[in-house]
Amino acid sequence: MADKIIYATFDDDMVLLESAKKLTAKGVHIRDVFSPFPIHGIDPVIGIKHTRLAICGFIYGLIGLTLAVSGMYYFMIVDWPMNIGGKPNDFLYQNIPAFIPISFEFTVLLAAHGMALTFFLRNWTLPGIKPRNPYPYTTDDKFVMEIHPSDNEISTDELMSDLQSTGSIAIEER
Amino acid sequence: MHQEAAIREPLILGEKTYGQITEDVMQPVVGKANRSWWIAFGISAVMALWGIGCILYLLGTGVGTWGLNKTVGWAWDITNFVWWVGIGHAGTLISAVLLLFRQKWRMAINRSAEAMTIFAVMMAAVWPGIHMGRIWLAYFVFPLPNQFGSLWVNFNSPLLWDVFAISTYFSVSLVFWYIGLIPDFATIRDKVTQTVPKKVYSLLSFGWTGNAKAWNRFEEISLVLAGLATPLVFSVHSIVSMDFATSVIPGWHTTIFPPYFVSGAVFSGFAMVQTLLIIMRKVMHLENYITIKHIEYMNIVIIVTGSIVGVAYLTELFISWYSGVEYESYAFLNRATGPYWWSYWAMMTCNVISPQVFWFKKLRTNIMFTFFMSIIVNIGMWFERFVIIVTSLHRDYLPSSWTMFHPTYVDIGCFIGTIGIFFVLFLLFARFFPVLPLNELKTILKSSGEQYKKNSEDATQH
Numbered sequence: 203m204a205d206k207i208i209y210a211t212f213d214d215d216m217v218l219l220e221s222a223k224k225l226t227a228k229g230v231h232i233r234d235v236f237s238p239f240p241i242h243g244i245d246p247v248i249g250i251k252h253t254r255l256a257i258c259g260f261i262y263g264l265i266g267l268t269l270a271v272s273g274m275y276y277f278m279i280v281d282w283p284m285n286i287g288g289k290p291n292d293f294l295y296q297n298i299p300a301f302i303p304i305s306f307e308f309t310v311l312l313a314a315h316g317m318a319l320t321f322f323l324r325n326w327t328l329p330g331i332k333p334r335n336p337y338p339y340t341t342d343d344k345f346v347m348e349i350h351p352s353d354n355e356i357s358t359d360e361l362m363s364d365l366q367s368t369g370s371i372a373i374e375e376r
Numbered sequence: 377m378h379q380e381a382a383i384r385e386p387l388i389l390g391e392k393t394y395g396q397i398t399e400d401v402m403q404p405v406v407g408k409a410n411r412s413w414w415i416a417f418g419i420s421a422v423m424a425l426w427g428i429g430c431i432l433y434l435l436g437t438g439v440g441t442w443g444l445n446k447t448v449g450w451a452w453d454i455t456n457f458v459w460w461v462g463i464g465h466a467g468t469l470i471s472a473v474l475l476l477f478r479q480k481w482r483m484a485i486n487r488s489a490e491a492m493t494i495f496a497v498m499m500a501a502v503w504p505g506i507h508m509g510r511i512w513l514a515y516f517v518f519p520l521p522n523q524f525g526s527l528w529v530n531f532n533s534p535l536l537w538d539v540f541a542i543s544t545y546f547s548v549s550l551v552f553w554y555i556g557l558i559p560d561f562a563t564i565r566d567k568v569t570q571t572v573p574k575k576v577y578s579l580l581s582f583g584w585t586g587n588a589k590a591w592n593r594f595e596e597i598s599l600v601l602a603g604l605a606t607p608l609v610f611s612v613h614s615i616v617s618m619d620f621a622t623s624v625i626p627g628w629h630t631t632i633f634p635p636y637f638v639s640g641a642v643f644s645g646f647a648m649v650q651t652l653l654i655i656m657r658k659v660m661h662l663e664n665y666i667t668i669k670h671i672e673y674m675n676i677v678i679i680v681t682g683s684i685v686g687v688a689y690l691t692e693l694f695i696s697w698y699s700g701v702e703y704e705s706y707a708f709l710n711r712a713t714g715p716y717w718w719s720y721w722a723m724m725t726c727n728v729i730s731p732q733v734f735w736f737k738k739l740r741t742n743i744m745f746t747f748f749m750s751i752i753v754n755i756g757m758w759f760e761r762f763v764i765i766v767t768s769l770h771r772d773y774l775p776s777s778w779t780m781f782h783p784t785y786v787d788i789g790c791f792i793g794t795i796g797i798f799f800v801l802f803l804l805f806a807r808f809f810p811v812l813p814l815n816e817l818k819t820i821l822k823s824s825g826e827q828y829k830k831n832s833e834d835a836t837q838h
Binding site: 234235236237238239240241242244245248250252253255256259273274277278281282284286289291297300301303304306307308310311313314315317318321322324325326327328329330331332333334335338339340341342343 | 393394395398519526527528529530531532534536537540541543544547548551552555558559562563565566567578579580581582583584585586587588589590591592593594595596597599600601604605607608611615618815816818819
């Protein structure tokens with residue numbers, strides 16, 4: 203019995219949120235929630251930490267900025283300085299105004315694509331990967347809570363009746 | 377839950393449930409295409425093929441098949457390039473800037489506006505490509521040492537900035553759009569029953585599961601990408617304008633260009649969104665989602681940006697006289713009264729005078745009139761770029777090189793071709809992709825849906 207999983211289906215996001223609050227107040231650990239759209243406020247209730255994706259984005263952006271500035275410094279000042287209307291380009295600070303547009307674009311380019319790749323890898327969503335939602339209707343109009351009885355001390359029967367009384371429309375153990 | 381003031385008009389009309397939204401958006405995807413779709417697709421495909429033929433002829437024979445001459449070295453090609461890039465500004469503006477400002481009305485229109493953006497930027501990129509003459513050397517724009525020796529591309533040139541700006545804008549917009557599409561593809565994947573569509577949509581949906589952590593990351597990446605895309609939108613057309621503004625041609629050498637080009641771009645982009653969505657909501661029965669209110673909001677954006685463009689035109693005119701630069705004042709006088717006076721006044725009428733009628737609420741909530749106006753604005757904005765490019769060039773410093781520009785059939789064919797390819801892509805999008813961000817719409821159903829608003833009003837009154 204220990205490796206069985208309980209899936210409780212709800213037909214409203216607010217009912218699921220209220221139910222999750224009641225259950226976690228009793229000390230029940232909810233593994234995950236599947237929903238067709240983000241349920242605002244569910245993350246702290248079921249103990250999901252806020253993602254650090256934005257920090258990654260910032261780091262990727264810094265890498266982009268560094269690459270762009272150092273690349274242009276090497277191409278235009280070290281390797282092959284060009285005389286363009288006699289404008290001074292002996293040092294980076296003299297030439298930097300003309301480098302600002304590309305530095306900005308490259309920062310955004312790396313930040314955006316780096317974040318997108320991280321997003322795909324961390325979610326493990328890539329072409330060809332099989333979806334892991336328990337029922338197809340969780341991407342349409344139903345909301346499903348996943349509870350592992352092995353995580354919890356209270357009995358499966360009590361869990362089931364608690365879910366039922368807080369508004370779940372269907373509970374399945376598999 | 378977020379409560380919205382009762383005075384705000386609902387954004388989703390009718391009695392809708394979460395399941396109903398899925399049904400409504402899926403209906404064109406699972407159903408068969410109707411006759412009007414096939415007619416539109418046929419016409420666009422013919423235009424596209426004609427254009428591709430002209431482009432191949434151009435590439436095979438040379439840029440001399442266009443009407444360019446030694447005085448007017450940029451004409452329809454760069455006009456069309458700037459026109460398409462401008463149209464490509466509405467999509468990311470709607471989905472990024474309006475997301476940051478928490479404008480919920482963006483949700484019904486952002487998906488198709490972004491698709492329009494991506495296709496328009498693709499069409500824009502065609503022009504500098506074929507204008508190069510020897511397109512097989514197009515890789516020269518990348519920072520490779522020249523001839524693989526040691527001379528690099530010129531990083532001080534706005535033309536190279538443009539390469540970076542357009543490619544960054546295109547790829548970031550594409551990623552932003554696709555990440556938003558993934559959960560909706562997953563909805564279709566879980567809903568369709570036929571084998572082949574199910575396979576295709578599972579591939580497209582990347583195995584999206586919709587668990588709580590994935591949604592947490594999804595919301596974060598949408599917000600940060602919106603934050604990154606916002607300055608990007610403004611930078612792209614600013615850099616396009618620098619292609620002109622950093623030169624010394626009278627009529628181009630103007631510091632007002634970046635903001636003036638950006639507002640012009642938003643202006644023309646919204647006009648194109650109106651053109652496409654007014655047809656789409658009718659053909660695909662999306663009147664409950666793309667409401668009159670949405671159309672009115674977009675018309676308000678059109679009037680604001682159109683007025684900014686008008687102020688920019690007048691400022692330019694005033695400064696050309698006030699600067700006391702002989703060549704500059706001649707360039708502007710010549711625009712309005714010279715041989716190309718008709719294009720100048722077409723631009724002025726279409727862009728400055730006619731959008732002002734949207735001050736009347738009756739007109740900006742009238743669908744047929746909005747559609748008509750959107751076409752007028754598209755024409756006007758094409759003429760704006762034509763005026764800036766051709767009328768500034770056709771009067772050289774030496775009167776002996778004064779000339780006119782006459783487009784050849786290849787010029788016209790290439791332009792019509794890009795319009796055809798654009799519509800082919802957009803029609804395919806409308807047929808096979810979820811045209812509304814259905815999962816995002818579900819998040820505002822309870823706060824902005826008509827039925828829910830009515831219910832909560834009734835509840836507060838009793």
